Amino acid sequence: MREITPDYQSVTGRVIGNAQFAAGALTENLVTHPNPFDARLGDTKRVAVPIALPGASRTRLRHDAAQRGNVRRRRQLVLALNIVTVLALVAAMVGVLSYGGILGAEWVMLAAYTVTLPWLSIGLWNSVIGFWLDRKYGARAAKHVAPVIGRPTGVEPITTRVAIVMPLRNEDPTGSLASLRTLQAELSRRPYGRFFDFHVLSDTDDSAIALQEEAGIARWQHHAQVFYRRRTDNAGYKAGNIAEFVHRCGDDYDFFLPLDADSVMGAETVLRMVRIMQAAPELGILQSLVTGLPSKTFFTRAFQFGMRHGMRAYTLGSAWWQADCGPNWGHNCLIRTAPFRAHCMLPVLDGTGPLSGYILSHDQLEAALMRSAGYEVRVLAEETESQEANPPSLADFIRRDLRWCYGNMQYWKLLRIGGLAPVSRLQLYLAIQMYLAAPAWMVFIFGGAWLATQSDQVAGVPLWAGLGLFALLMTLNLFPKLMGLAQILADPHRAATYGGRGRVAAGGFAEILFSMLVTPVVAFALTRFMIGLAFGKRIGWSAQQRSRERLEWGEAAAVFWPQTLAGLALAGWLAAMAPWALVFGAPILVSLIAAIPLAVATTMPFANRLSLDLGLFDIPEDRVGIDAANPAPLREADIA
Numbered sequence: 166m167r168e169i170t171p172d173y174q175s176v177t178g179r180v181i182g183n184a185q186f187a188a189g190a191l192t193e194n195l196v197t198h199p200n201p202f203d204a205r206l207g208d209t210k211r212v213a214v215p216i217a218l219p220g221a222s223r224t225r226l227r228h229d230a231a232q233r234g235n236v237r238r239r240r241q242l243v244l245a246l247n248i249v250t251v252l253a254l255v256a257a258m259v260g261v262l263s264y265g266g267i268l269g270a271e272w273v274m275l276a277a278y279t280v281t282l283p284w285l286s287i288g289l290w291n292s293v294i295g296f297w298l299d300r301k302y303g304a305r306a307a308k309h310v311a312p313v314i315g316r317p318t319g320v321e322p323i324t325t326r327v328a329i330v331m332p333l334r335n336e337d338p339t340g341s342l343a344s345l346r347t348l349q350a351e352l353s354r355r356p357y358g359r360f361f362d363f364h365v366l367s368d369t370d371d372s373a374i375a376l377q378e379e380a381g382i383a384r385w386q387h388h389a390q391v392f393y394r395r396r397t398d399n400a401g402y403k404a405g406n407i408a409e410f411v412h413r414c415g416d417d418y419d420f421f422l423p424l425d426a427d428s429v430m431g432a433e434t435v436l437r438m439v440r441i442m443q444a445a446p447e448l449g450i451l452q453s454l455v456t457g458l459p460s461k462t463f464f465t466r467a468f469q470f471g472m473r474h475g476m477r478a479y480t481l482g483s484a485w486w487q488a489d490c491g492p493n494w495g496h497n498c499l500i501r502t503a504p505f506r507a508h509c510m511l512p513v514l515d516g517t518g519p520l521s522g523y524i525l526s527h528d529q530l531e532a533a534l535m536r537s538a539g540y541e542v543r544v545l546a547e548e549t550e551s552q553e554a555n556p557p558s559l560a561d562f563i564r565r566d567l568r569w570c571y572g573n574m575q576y577w578k579l580l581r582i583g584g585l586a587p588v589s590r591l592q593l594y595l596a597i598q599m600y601l602a603a604p605a606w607m608v609f610i611f612g613g614a615w616l617a618t619q620s621d622q623v624a625g626v627p628l629w630a631g632l633g634l635f636a637l638l639m640t641l642n643l644f645p646k647l648m649g650l651a652q653i654l655a656d657p658h659r660a661a662t663y664g665g666r667g668r669v670a671a672g673g674f675a676e677i678l679f680s681m682l683v684t685p686v687v688a689f690a691l692t693r694f695m696i697g698l699a700f701g702k703r704i705g706w707s708a709q710q711r712s713r714e715r716l717e718w719g720e721a722a723a724v725f726w727p728q729t730l731a732g733l734a735l736a737g738w739l740a741a742m743a744p745w746a747l748v749f750g751a752p753i754l755v756s757l758i759a760a761i762p763l764a765v766a767t768t769m770p771f772a773n774r775l776s777l778d779l780g781l782f783d784i785p786e787d788r789v790g791i792d793a794a795n796p797a798p799l800r801e802a803d804i805a
Contacts, residue, residue: 232312239486240588243290250286254638255279261631268619274612280605283598288479289641292648295482299652307547310484311491313448314545317440323357325419325443328502329435332406334368334399336426338378342385344429349389351432361435364392364414366406368399403495404511404527411506418502425496429458431550438499438545449505449540450532452491452498453551454480459786462557462715463775464767466782469555471676473784474649481546489541490588495528497551501540505531508538514578519571519703526572529596530579533589552786558716559683559764560724563690570600570691571704603691610685610753614735617746632749643677662785672782682763685756689728715768718761725760732757 258278262271298306308315331345345363352358365382369375375395382393394410401408407423415421420442422435434453442448454476457469484491509531514521524530532542556562573596580593640647650673653660660666694702736754739746747754756763766772776782 236486236488239488243294243486246290247283247286250289251279251282254282254286257634257637261634268616270612270615274609274616277605277608277612280598281602281609284595284602285638285642287483287595289644291480291482292475292478292645293482294485295478295480296648296651298481298485299478300655304547306481307484307545310481310488310546311543313445313541313543314441314451316444317437319437319440321440321443323360323436323439323443325360325439326417327361327435327439327499328364328410328414328418328421329361329424330364330366330407330410330421331424331426331428332366332368332403333378333426334403334406335371335374336369338374338381341426342378342381345424346385346389348430348432348435349391352435353389355432355436357436362390362392362418364394364410366410367393367395368402368406369395370399401511401513401523402525402527404524404531408510411502415502415506420499421502421505422499423496425553427458427554428455428496429550429552429554430497434550435499437549441545442499442501445541447541448543449501449535449538450491450493450498450542452493452532452542452544453549454544454546455494455497455551455553456548457555457784458552459784460555460557461773461777462768463772463782464558464562465555466776467676467679467767468562470672470782470784471646471680472555474653474673475645476649477548478648478652479645480544484544484546487544487588487592489543490536490586490592491532491542491544492592493528493532493535493542495531497553500535504535504538504540509534512579514575519698519701520575520578522703524572524575525568526575526596529592530576533585533593536586536589537584557713558768559686560716560720561713563687563724566687566691567694568704570694571698573597573600574695574698600691600695603688604695606688607692611735614739614746614750617739617750618742646673646677646680662788664780664783664788668780668783675781679767681752682756682759685753686725686728686760686763689731689757693727713768715770716765718765721761721764725764728757728760732760 255275255278258275259267262275267275298309302309329345329348331341333341342365345365349361349363352361365378367375367378369378378395379393382391385391394413396406396409399405411421420439422430422438424430430453438451438453442451456473456476457465460466460469480492511524511527511530513523536542556565576593576597580590585593650669653663653669654666657666660669663669663672732754735750736747736758739750739754780787
């Protein structure tokens with residue numbers, strides 16, 4: 166695979182200008198704009214835009230210098246922790262495999278195992294740091310890692326124009342427009358509602374869905390002002406849709422806030438983010454921490470329960486050292502319009518291979534470009550009214566994950582773009598490495614299965630050393646969720662919002678079992694897709710399935726037959742060659758063989774009812790009505 170070179174004439178990731186991008190892709194009457202990416206490709210020096218800080222005093226400047234020194238030391242500490250952890254885990258595996266000498270297959274296993282470690286290690290230390298910050302600073306933890314969010318007091322007037330935009334593509338518009346209308350109604354009741362405009366940016370090419378969109382917008386427009394635009398060509402996918410908007414309407418708005426079709430945000434959270442951005446002219450992107458919406462399906466409830474706990478500790482810890490090079494997840498974030506339009510237009514990757522063309526995973530690259538332009542990217546690392554709906558079934562989750570995998574693999578062509586901050590470049594690499602870990606893990610597993618049939622090699626390996634290392638790896642891999650659960654269990658009042666510590670512990674235990682069954686199925690799907698990617702397979706941007714009653718057997722079989730076949734083949738081979746290994750391989754074998762019934766069962770009505778009736782995987786939003794009807798007794802401290 167070729168990569169970007171500093172020579173503009175030979176660059177693989179060559180970028181078309183915005184005017185070229187617009188021609189036949191966005192609208193016919195766009196004003197042409199130079200694309201700064203063209204110069205960036207030939208420039209390896211850091212590009213910075215001077216930012217004027219009104220009223221900045223010498224005290225503030227000294228404070229900022231001290232903060233930069235703190236961040237530098239934090240990054241050095243995190244780097245050292247991760248290097249030591251990876252080297253220690255590699256040494257431990259070498260110790261296990263070295264009995265009787267390391268065979269060629271074992272070298273392959275060791276290489277695959279090493280590929281999985283950076284993502285495991287960064288998750289471990291981010292979550293440990295996040296837990297420590299939460300226990301030390303409590304509700305002030307987010308302000309500690311990002312002092313900028315503490316600048317406004319919450320009573321400052323809104324003085325900036327804000328566009329709230331929702332890109333759609335063949336989505337069911339009923340729920341999407343309903344959540345957007347709710348936010349519009351909430352903001353309209355606030356004193357500063359007039360500063361917000363709402364734009365629905367449609368890329369829908371299904372005529373029936375387009376008619377539903379238009380009808381829904383027309384009903385909405387009877388009660389409020391809302392802007393609707395439908396592109397006839399979805400060039401550039403979501404990023405192209407946003408690019409068209411900022412070039413067409415960017416002069417009218419200081420900030421814009423993109424929402425996905427399944428996004429939900431509260432007015433108070435939006436107003437708070439706007440006040441933060443107003444008070445911090447150095448901010449280019451402010452990303453909120455996104456949590457899952459209440460759900461009635463077993464799969465979604467289990468998935469978002471684990472994700473919520475894992476993301477909370479992980480995000481707080483990562484914000485501690487990423488600082489001004491924070492993440493962008495592409496939605497539920499506030500973006501400064503002018504620098505985004507000037508610096509964050511995406512390249513179209515040259516070539517005919519599967520990684521060429523328009524970039525699907527636009528978010529993290531936009532964050533890297535914004536930081537490179539001299540603006541900070543920060544995350545509001547605390548739970549607010551910022552939510553999204555999660556996939557309703559395992560099949561839908563995998564379809565979404567494959568699209569993200571495809572987009573992240575395109576970052577290979579972007580790692581050598583000139584001017585990126587080192588941390589931003591690292592984030593692009595980690596976005597790639599996150600998905601490389603899945604096939605590496607599968608190579609390690611199948612290599613271990615082959616090794617199990619080599620009796621002369623296995624005879625010298627100490628059983629308990631191998632099992633001990635495996636248990637350690639599984640524990641470390643679960644640390645983001647474990648630290649997130651520990652945050653809740655350590656605080657009785659926070660645990661009460663989930664229904665109590667017992668319910669939290671039961672939900673955490675059940676979710677870990679659930680994820681252990683689901684993870685091999687997902688890893689196999691990613692591995693199969695990436696093998697196809699190597700042979701030219703590519704995917705586009707299709708509409709996501711965001712709600713369903715249940716997953717039918719036929720659809721599940723069509724999606725998961727490769728996992729079932731691979732699991733049966735591996736089990737049969739081990740049964741014939743090394744029956745004893747079936748005991749140790751049982752968790753993975755059961756997961757693969759049972760992929761079809763697992764996917765179906767986790768959407769069945771009885772499983773959904775059971776989860777709801779027991780309160781299993783309840784999140785605070787699920788408990789609002791229940792706890793209001795059964796209030797907890799007041800403590801003396803509350804009465805005082």
